[in-house]
Amino acid sequence: MNDFRSRIERERPYLLRYASLQLRDAQAAEDAVQETLLAALAGEHGFGQRASLRTWLTGILKHKIVDAIRRTTREAPAAGEDEFEALFDERGHWIEMPGAWSDPDAALDQQRFFAALELCLSRLPPKTAQSFMMREHMGLETDEICKELSITPTHCWVLLYRARMSLRECLTKEWFGK
Amino acid sequence: MMLSCKEVTRIVSRGLDRKLGFSERVRLRVHLGICDGCTNFRNQLAFLREAMAKLADRSPDS
Numbered sequence: 001m002n003d004f005r006s007r008i009e010r011e012r013p014y015l016l017r018y019a020s021l022q023l024r025d026a027q028a029a030e031d032a033v034q035e036t037l038l039a040a041l042a043g044e045h046g047f048g049q050r051a052s053l054r055t056w057l058t059g060i061l062k063h064k065i066v067d068a069i070r071r072t073t074r075e076a077p078a079a080g081e082d083e084f085e086a087l088f089d090e091r092g093h094w095i096e097m098p099g100a101w102s103d104p105d106a107a108l109d110q111q112r113f114f115a116a117l118e119l120c121l122s123r124l125p126p127k128t129a130q131s132f133m134m135r136e137h138m139g140l141e142t143d144e145i146c147k148e149l150s151i152t153p154t155h156c157w158v159l160l161y162r163a164r165m166s167l168r169e170c171l172t173k174e175w176f177g178k
Numbered sequence: 179m180m181l182s183c184k185e186v187t188r189i190v191s192r193g194l195d196r197k198l199g200f201s202e203r204v205r206l207r208v209h210l211g212i213c214d215g216c217t218n219f220r221n222q223l224a225f226l227r228e229a230m231a232k233l234a235d236r237s238p239d240s
Contacts, residue, residue, distance in 0.1 A: 088182070091182060092182025092183055092184035092185060093182065093183050093184075094183045097214065097215030097218070098219045098222065099218060100218045100221070101218075101222060104221075104225045107229070108229060114229075114232075114233055117233060118233075136227060136230035136231070137230060137233065137234050139234075141195075142195045156195075157191070157195060160191060160194075160195060161187075161188060161192070164191050164194075164226060165187070165191075167226055168219070168222050168223065168226065171226070
């Protein structure tokens with residue numbers, strides 16, 4: 001029913017503002033609203049006439065927003081431990097000591113090295129990549145990054161630490177061979 | 179109290195984002211003086227920063 005489609009489409013600006021306030025991320029908000037409208041179209045029959053259309057759509061949107069928040073907080077530091085714990089024994093010593101990278105300066109003159117670096121960057125989880133790029137690519141200070149991403153300084157340092165740990169491992173594998 | 183390698187990796191990373199305190203710097207230096215693994219690690223993070231700066235310089239034309 002095209003009428004239904006245009007009625008829910010009219011609610012888009014309202015839903016978008018709602019989602020943006022919650023998520024503080026234009027792309028994530030756009031995605032949540034898009035998913036909501038698709039779900040609404042698919043579940044048109046679930047719309048009882050008793051509720052207003054806006055109330056019904058907002059109800060769906062709330063679930064989508066919670067999903068989006070869950071997706072991002074999954075990247076938040078797990079209490080006390082993270083995937084890099086596995087690099088160390090129970091006394092905090094390296095299980096396998098990092099070796100020296102051979103001739104890193106020569107790498108900086110090679111086009112292919114930067115392709116490897118970009119590949120490694122693309123493998124970082126989104127929020128980790130975002131904070132690392134803000135720090136090392138845009139050259140922002142950590143307090144600016146915390147503010148932009150609305151995270152605590154501790155969380156920010158954890159994200160930067162993880163970015164560096166995984167890039168180091170990735171470059172060791174992809175470029176420095178071993 | 180001697181720093182563990184795991185603690186050293188966190189302090190080295192943090193040192194790229196803010197100025198370390200005096201005692202952190204001293205304990206770090208003591209540890210790096212005797213640990214090749216952590217010294218390599220520190221050099222790798224320093225290189226990573228240099229590489230990222232180069233990447234930033236390159237991006238307009240590449």
